[in-house]
Amino acid sequence: MDLYLKNLNFFKNVADQIYNTLQNENSNYNSKIEYIKEFNNILVESDDGKCFVHSIYDKDREAEELLKGIEDETELLIIYGFGLCASAEKIKEKFDKIENIIFVEPDLNLFNEVLNNIDMEEMLNLFYGKNVTYIINKTPEEACEIIFSMFKNKINKKVSFIYNISYRTLYKNYFENFCEIFISSIKKLKLNITSQYDLVYDEINNIFKNIYENNISIENFIGKFAEIPAIIVAGGPSLNKNMEYLKEVKGKALIVAAGNGIKILHENGIVPHFRMAYDPTVEEYAIFRNIDTEAAPLIYTNRLYYECVNKYKGRKISFFSAGELFTPYIERKIYKESLLISSGFSIVAVTLDMLIKIGMKKIIFMGQDLSYNKEGMYAKGSIYDNSEMFDYEKHGMKKMKDINGNDAYTHDGFLGMKYNLEDTIKQNSGNTYINATEGGLNINGTIIKTMKQVIEEDLVKEINIKQIVESEFNKTGDLIERKDKIREALQEFSKELEEVEKLNFNRIKYLEKILKNKNKGQKLNRLLNDMDYFNKNNELEKNILYQKVMSTSISNILYAIYWTFNYDGKDKEKQIESELKINLNSSLEIKKIVELIKNNLKDSFNE
Template identity: 30%
Template structure:
């Protein structure tokens, strides 16, 4: 019996569903190629074509895959957890090393979405120790819905008390048609990298901001039903239509990201609110010189306390996640100031909700508009970045962070029964939104005038805001 036959027999015995899905898979030798080192150890070279460019990488070290696997296992295994969920089967090197560290009551669940990678392992590696190990369970399928349900069930059953491990090279090998699944796995890996220092910064900011006794931003919820709301960010396309926002004043409620405050005020465009969520002290540059302008500030509970305390105008605090004041009014921040404002705008009742300056991609090599609190950033490393479809069908470079915000927006608006418009006039295409030029939005959707200043004053006064 060949090694492949033996592996398949063991697979059929213990994992019949996986066997049925993998038994007729043929590995594309142009994409997946086995390479051996001088000692006969194998690795898998993966060649992917992305937007006309071929790029190759190895799933394991082509020189010392066993040493690399040992180092990976030592770094990723956490003995305080009894349940470990690993994305990435690879050729199995790192699985064997992690299995050697498992206690008698520990379990390792291995998730793999690329059937050709798994088939390559079956064809080239003796996997008996993995396939027969009662402490190892495989979740292998090209069906990401099936995988997601299984993993979610594991998470729920273990009350989030588990160690989630991602094998970086295996993430890169997730098939292109499962781009969103790849993003979810990468995002999990990114979240794990948050440092204790960052968590401490959030906690310290929240403690200091609590002393301000600001009203909850929830006082705005449902107060602007069917009122047009414009969210202004500082993507590079903001320069194309920022001046048109003068015509939108008092015809739509304008909420500005803190980084867009200066570009707006320099043009004598006064937003109705602005928002700051970043925990870093550098956000003070967003309000420097404008500390007493009187525009209501919406800030996240963990935003930079130095900046928030130095702003002298009306302030509303938005609570989220574990940073919650115990009330029913909480927001889903989504990770960026624009996503936070979008969630708030939805809860305010806005309709339509219009994005301006939300490129979510690099346009002509830059990611911020001129004169914003962020300097325009030009990069020579675009070829190492992710790519995304632009509004005109073009391919644009984007960062992992921008991609996460794009997906968050698409998921957040998916079930909302209202109109969402992307009037950015550049950047990434956002599913679920109408893409309309701002001039046309103003003429077609902003036909009514409002006295937002008096309405906002009334809401703030009712809340007992000390600045009114």
Template identity: 25%
Template sequence: ILFVDLPSYRNAFPEQHSAFLHQFQEIVSNRRTNLATDVAFEKRWIVNSLLNFKAVLNTPNILVERAGHFKNQPAILVAAGPSLDYELENLKHIKENGQAYIFTVGSAVNSLLSAGIRPDAQCTYDPGADNQGMVFARITKEGINDIPLIFGSSVGYEVLQNYPGQNKLHMITSQDTISSYLLKLDNENQLDGVMDAPTIAIVTLQLLYKLGFNPIILVGQNLAYADNNYYAGGIEYGDKFRLTQTDGLICVKDVEGKEVYTSLVFDRMRANMEQFIQHMTDVNIINTTRGGAAIKGTTYHTLDELMTSGVLSSNVVEQEWYNIPPTVYDRDYLCRYFNRLEKDYQQLPVLLEQVNRTLEEIRILKEDRNYEQINRCWPKLDRVFNKVKKNLFYKQVIHPMNRVTYNLYFGKLPTVRFEPNQGLKADVIIASLGRAVYDSMVDMQALKPLMNDLSQCIR
């Protein structure tokens, strides 16, 4: 993107110009980040959701089964930032005395394990394969089976296949278009879930808020570097992420008003967390992260202060709180809606092939320079592609798996639709829609065994 401005505006309105430029750069940066995330995970989100569906059916939905159960109970959300090292003894005392529910996110569980602390639950949602290879490698290797796992339904399937513990609970994530379509509770209550976010800490913050925890206490939520460290101790791969240079980093205010180095990725996470917190009412979110980036909407207190002031004093943790039977979803609804999905799954290859043939017809006409006949093909292409767009399997599975290529095509339509040069118009549409349709047909083949497994699981 090339940003061109008038120097006279820059001189006449320096503050407004600077504010606009900063916001513009932020929007572009966020868009690039979101696009990179979609490219990396668009297929994994759906594949994971399909492979994890059996686990979802066989485990309790924590937001359903524990709704209101933890009202006004204290919860500690433990992230893996370097300031976690300061709090390990405090966390050990809190755990031994049941003074708060301790939820670990990401690599923090490994720091706690190294300190001899078992959290009350480990939360996970990361769709990537590295989630198993890094975060859960120690748990799997040592066969640690006494930590309950709360998983997002689109989490990397490898985690669920290898997790040694039996106590698993699920939450439906916004990237899981399978469960959100197929599942309904027996009663008329709305099926609640969590929104996808840049970090598991934000997803877990949503979860704890929805469960009624209050206060919610953040530990190790640095979102910045401390003593050149990215991670707390006790994490096997932590040294690989140590800070070696400050190029590309920015300075932000920490919880005590001092300046700390952070990355653009960390800063986006902080901004995203602040956006979620802004909509959380009637809850006290306390940030105890020494030297961590200041997070709007939270108050800063040390964990020592909370322990001596009475905020964390009584034994509140219910033993085996996670011992819940699987959630009973409406089986008739599930079977009925799966039948519709399966029917459209079987029909979609034919519809995609019709689009493909029409694009090929346009390509041949373009080579023959038969522009008049090309112009007559556009209504036909609209008709066949509209059938694809109405197809349920396309909506719930194929489009989410190829959102980047389809959205690029849809983004070009407004400018190319009224292009008088039929050859140029043909080139743009064949290249963009043709790529999306080709990728969709490849995915349809790859999904065959997953759909067979899903059918057996439901029936």
């Protein structure tokens, strides 16, 4: 069997993705490859240049120079440019702490020639005990996506990038683009964890400040609008084309202003039937500042920034979102089952799911561009500054065509919203969905119409929508009784919280004892036994409130703590240090959350 076939069979048995690449893909490069036996080297000619992949003078010196880019504490090593892997033995000799090695080889033509000259199984044996990954024939974006999906849970691993200098000549800008995308992805993930960290505290503050508000449940409206079309009004720039039509269709469709659409409609003298908001941050209040809050009922969840709710003078309708944990847990002590609305990627997605779940069969989108255009970023009246135009492409946005064939600029956030809407539509395909935005990106599963067509074809029947809404508010019963029930539920919740606090206090006390013994020099085996006992007798994990609500609500924080201090090696002392840091920091975070909830509960009991 020749060497290439041996390597092919090897990959077939241990790495089917590489095997499939070798069998089914063409190279991303139009390169000419020649193995020069005299130099044990490969000559490559690409569109960007022509050179050997390794030095023809001194491969050892080349390897030494390459390895200078590896820091001593490196745990994840990314090598751009496999070549003939002349540096393999030196990596093995010098860097024992490296746990994971990733080879990025952009050119399949070159890798095929490598397989004619290197026994891959023997080469891999040099890295015995390490995790080795090959990424073959992928773009910089694809390579980063693969690496990030594998290692995003280990963002605090010490990473080193090294590269074969010849590849920088042969495949211009690949390495630069790869590094830029990789670093950007890490920054986004860390920012996301930080944002979610802040969000947890915002939500807890809001929930316990909003829980006593007088409202009726969205469940009161299940089936009440089944024969009535609904219009969801978002704040995209195309809303400028057709928002005036809303004034003439108010008796023919249920109009729901979503998020920024609330402010835009107010500024343009249009009053919807409902306003809907969801965001827990203080910035959300800008939507409500200086608007007539008595003009239309507000649909909200308790996670909404509390001043949006507390200062709203009009009537209110509450709902539970799937991403909200505390309110459903507390209110189920009163009402056994509650309708859960999907938390979605955007307020429009939440609104869509709500309308579907209360039984509406025809839903019309307006202002749902999911992109920006030359007219601006938002419709007139938005809370966001729309005056300064800027170069969308320069700011990293993707250029696409809108439903009319015009240029539109979008980003991953908008595309995520688009796919989320499309998934919901697909899952509820028995309904009719109309995109009357008159611009922006296409939303699969919708029928594209102008608002004028919608009025002529879909909004033909006059309905007294106001009367339906009024009748539900007029038969709500005693709101004081509801307040009393919530107070009782909160008192029960408070007792459960005290139990969590007690269990967590005992955890901290036990962990601090182990830490104290460690600092005194207690034997490793005794410390390991103590940690083992701690892990096997973790009563907090069995607590229902902690299990169902608290751990989930701060999961991203606990997740970040775990990957910050996690140690996968065999050094027992480092194992103990890692476990102590993870558990102590997690317990201190739980303590902070408990104290925050207790303070909010104290305020709510005083109301």
